[in-house]
Amino acid sequence: MTAPQHWTASDGVDLVYREMGEGRPAILVHGLFSSADMNWIRFGHAAEIAGRGFRVIMPDLRAHGDSGKPHDPVHYPDGILARDLAELVAHLGLDDYDLGGFSLGARTTVEAVGRGLKPGKAFLGGMGLGGLQRWQRRKHFFLEAIAQFDTSSRGDPHWLSIQFMKTMKVDRAAAALLLDSFVDCEDGWLGAFTMPTLVVLGTEDGDNGSGEELAAALPDGTFRAVPGTHMSSVSEAEFGRAIADFLAASP
Template sequence: MPNFLSNGISIAYDIHGDGAPILLIHGFGSNGKVNWVDTGWVETLANAGYQAITIDNRGHGGSKKLYDARLYHAHDMAMDAKRLLEHLGIERAPILGYSMGARIAAFLALQHPERVKCLIWGGMGMNLVSGLADSEEIISALTAESLADVQGKTGRQFRIFAEHTGADKAALAACMVSSREPMSEMQVRDITVPVLVAVGADDEMAGSPAPLAALLPRGEAFTIERRDHMRATGDPQFKQATLEFLRRQA
């Protein structure tokens, strides 16, 4: 994978196909390949005429692993995404983010709206504002000596996923400390580009999409039926809703 330096931090990315560029930002513990290639997103977007650009967030995939929790705030990772667009000479593009990637995309739009045509937030509802209460469980699961030592359901899910993707668990634990940076309702209202908020009907982690979409000046809510947080990522309903949303913005 190619990489570039974002404020001295090596960030890996990949470019898939030709067409109008769209930046894809993955979720916590994942990477560009797992989140977007393996789930069929890259193929779907390429078939629709887009050039999918995947980024590995700091601490993930092929990017530099960091162990200082102060380096994982969502607004800092949003700057990595902005610098990637600059590095590639892309002035403005749609941004598709899932879970933590949606949070990063939100801060990118807040800090640099001139870079963002529109947003798709997958797996991120009202908890963008209200926050989540399971961070300590996830950190404990990632730092445990083995999976056998992890008891909580959510912690086990994240530990199993980290082991499946071969992730650096210590880097992920540091990331979990600060990456769930909340956004105030006032900040959400300041995001004026069109936003599609898509959340699984059985997603207990993201929060409801409708109240978050209602805060946004140009927000739309979409429910991914019969899906929870882990299984909504590559769902055909989500892909179809995203393509229709992108067509309306074009």
């Protein structure tokens, strides 16, 4: 695994990111209950993008991976992940970079751009328009999964999410606090995506609505389908290749 690099957020929480490659910075944000290693390194996506001439920067979000997992609600105000992302950009001194993420990482990218970040290109993986508009409902689904962590059985709607949480050794107290900080997409956030933006979604991924609708709602959106469900698409080589192709293409 690429060695973690530590930095301190404005509220004192220790956060981690990993890097691979050299060239134009590209920030990749992982999904809920996951990590930079699981979403970007393990299945070769970071190496694919780095191989196209990029400095790939992969944060572990607050309450995830090797980053801090505080249990005090004061560390989870509304919009905290977008704030952390903006602070990381400032910490690294980046003024020309690309940005995107998968699932929660896509949602965080939308909020961060909506609140002022201006990447040269953006990508939104595992996300459709409905997922952004109904994130409160998704949030409560995952809060229910945490509550049923020790009682859910195979076949229950929350069972697969719970198994993933167990695999990732999720800190449930920190995760629940973080989930409470999520809000639905605000008016104007999508309109802030004036940069070329790729929406990439699995052909069997219906978890977060239509990727085609999301791409159409963006000022400069493009849609690309890749094989898989929400859980499996991010493990497919085509997922990382689609992002690498998009980022490396001439404007």
